[in-house]
Amino acid sequence: MTQESAEVRAKSLKAIADPARLRLISMVAAYEDAEACVCDLQEPFGLSQTTVSHHFKVLVEAGILHREKRGTWAYFSLVPGALASVAPLLSSPTR
Template identity: 75%
Template sequence: MATVELLPIEDVSACCAPLASAPLDAAGAESLARTLKAIADPARLRIISIVAAHGGTETCACDLQEPLGLSQPTVSHHTKVLVEAGILSREKRGTWAYYSLVPGALDTVAGLLTSATR
């Protein structure tokens, strides 16, 4: 019978690193759940991507209806959810609303997703 030589494991942390630096506490989980619930809709994800694609400039509500194929009231509902979740900021000018991403609003979500892929 042949013998198999086992090599010593030098760095256990390389293969067994935790997914996150620390587990979420109750308040953090509640906050993250609200954010995930707000973005867990295809239309809202598309709104976020359209606003983000404007390269840091604001996006007029009038520029959201056509690409989404949704009515103005439906777009207003989705943007309201995103504003209330703290993902978008809204500035009203005349009859139009302009939206921009809140800096850092999705950092926790991004961090959670990128740490899960490691």
């Protein structure tokens, strides 16, 4: 694994290491068309809109979620293949 590859994967792992972010990823994936508005996810978490938005920002910066602004709301969807690069690290031994 190259240094650059390790840095990208570490950023992804750090982003998903938070329980709230793991739940957000799961909830976004479960929504119709695997897309959700921050306004739809604030209440289930019992967190403020700014806290939920912060978690989304971290996931977007890590390349796990895509953000699309529509009017006053932001909609989030999974970046295809984003979690595929870290999945092998979680399921197979390091050589």
